[in-house]
Amino acid sequence: MKFSVHQASLIGDRKYNQDRVAYAYRNDALLLVLADGMGGHLHGELAATLAIEAFVELFAQHPEPTFADPQVFLTDAMRHAHHRIMQLPHDKDVGFPGTTCVVALVQDGKFYAAHAGDSRLYLLRENAVLTRTRDHSMVQQWFDWGVISEEEARIHPRRNQITNCLGGIEDMFYVESATPMDLMQGDILLLGSDGLWGPFTDDELAESFKLLPLANSLDNLMVRAFERESGHSDNITGLAVAWGDDQHDHATDDTVSHELEVD
Numbered sequence: 001m002k003f004s005v006h007q008a009s010l011i012g013d014r015k016y017n018q019d020r021v022a023y024a025y026r027n028d029a030l031l032l033v034l035a036d037g038m039g040g041h042l043h044g045e046l047a048a049t050l051a052i053e054a055f056v057e058l059f060a061q062h063p064e065p066t067f068a069d070p071q072v073f074l075t076d077a078m079r080h081a082h083h084r085i086m087q088l089p090h091d092k093d094v095g096f097p098g099t100t101c102v103v104a105l106v107q108d109g110k111f112y113a114a115h116a117g118d119s120r121l122y123l124l125r126e127n128a129v130l131t132r133t134r135d136h137s138m139v140q141q142w143f144d145w146g147v148i149s150e151e152e153a154r155i156h157p158r159r160n161q162i163t164n165c166l167g168g169i170e171d172m173f174y175v176e177s178a179t180p181m182d183l184m185q186g187d188i189l190l191l192g193s194d195g196l197w198g199p200f201t202d203d204e205l206a207e208s209f210k211l212l213p214l215a216n217s218l219d220n221l222m223v224r225a226f227e228r229e230s231g232h233s234d235n236i237t238g239l240a241v242a243w244g245d246d247q248h249d250h251a252t253d254d255t256v257s258h259e260l261e262v263d
Contacts (some may be wrong), residue, residue, distance in 0.1 A: 001030060001106070002249050004242040006215040007260045012195055012233030017262045018099075019193045019237035020048040024056050024257035025250055028065040030106040033057060036193040036241055037221055038098040038165060047085045047097035047167045052259060053110050054081035060255040070105045070112040075175045078103065078114055078166065085167035098168030102133060102191050105245075111189060113178035117165045119168050120197050121180065123186040127210050129202040133178060136164035154201070160194060160234075185244040188214070195234030199225045214242045237262075 011017040018037030025031065035051040037044025056079045067073045086096055087137060100117025113121050118135040134140060138161060142154040153159065164174055183189075188209050197205060200221075208221045218240045226233045237260075250256075 001024065001027065002245055003030065003106075003238070004214050004244075004247045005236075007239040007258070008031065008219055008222060009235065009237040009260055009262050010226055010233075011263060012235050013229070014233075014235055016045060017235045018045040018048055019195070019235040020045070020052045020259070020262060021191070021237050021239050022052045022056055022257060022259035023239060023241075024059050024255060025252070026065060026255045027251060028107055029067065030241070030250075031059045031103070032106075032189065032191055032239055032241060033101070033103040034119055034191040034193060034237060035166075035239050036117065036195075036235070036237070038100070038162075038168065040138070041156070043088075043097045044099055046088065047099035047101075050084045050088075051078075051081040051099050051101045051166055054084055056080045056257050056259065057230055060257065066107045067105065069136070070107060071114070071177050071180070074103055074105055074112060074114040075177060078175045082166040082173050088167075096169075097165040098165040099195070100162065101166050104189055105192065106183065106189075106241075110182055112180045115163045115173050115178075116173060116175055118123035118160070118194050120192055120194075122188075122190040122192070122197075122205060124190060124206050125184060125186070128206050131178075131181065132153055132202070134247070135162070135207050136176070137162045153218040154198075159198070173252055183243045187243045189241045189243070190218075191239040193235060193237040194240045195236040196222060198223055210242070214240055222262075
């Protein structure tokens with residue numbers, strides 16, 4: 001497969017960075033996964049780490065070069081990660097650690113995606129957002145009902161209160177799967193925590209990847225996200241992949257994985 005990839009994270013104005021991100025690939029499949037540990041829960045960074053590790057491990061252990069049903073793999077892996085988190089020691093008055101999670105699997109020129117929470121996946125094509133995941137939050141629900149506008153939703157003070165996550169509360173968790181889509185030359189897949197996408201409109205996000213090399217585009221976007229929040233920035237984490245024959249060839253005899261070291 002031919003693609004370029006870059007992942008990065010900033011602590012923002014938080015005391016700890018609870019975001020985690022990784023990718024893994026073999027000749028015929030590419031996995032992208034990002035998790036945002038929930039700051040209101042005990043050890044959200046541990047929940048996020050377990051989510052990332054579960055996906056990378058299950059991807060590496062898969063015996064075949066590709067997945068017979070990629071969507072089933074993503075759903076099962078996310079449920080497995082959730083159950084891992086629910087087995088952690090926890091404070092009964094606080095609950096289990098929690099984390100959002102968004103994941104994509106690319107094979108046979110298509111991408112498959114699943115998520116829980118408000119970490120997002122975007123497909124950027126021809127300098128525009130072709131599609132993105134839908135947040136699991138009350139603010140998103142209010143927008144869907146027409147109670148608030150898109151701009152009101154973007155700046156709403158309760159926009160970070162989610163209704164779905166891994167861990168947390170047992171009956172709060174579910175997996176939402178995206179419709180598989182073909183990738184085209186020049187497409188960009190962008191995974192981001194809410195600290196990355198929150199300060200921007202969809203048009204601004206797409207515009208950020210218009211001219212610069214992929215790594216510069218993502219890094220610059222993260223710095224702008226930090227600056228826009230003016231001292232109130234969340235952790236900021238992103239993973240971007242540029243797809244096409246003009247990108248780097250990642251031929252390999254083994255599964256390769258890269259989990260970002262987060263300070």
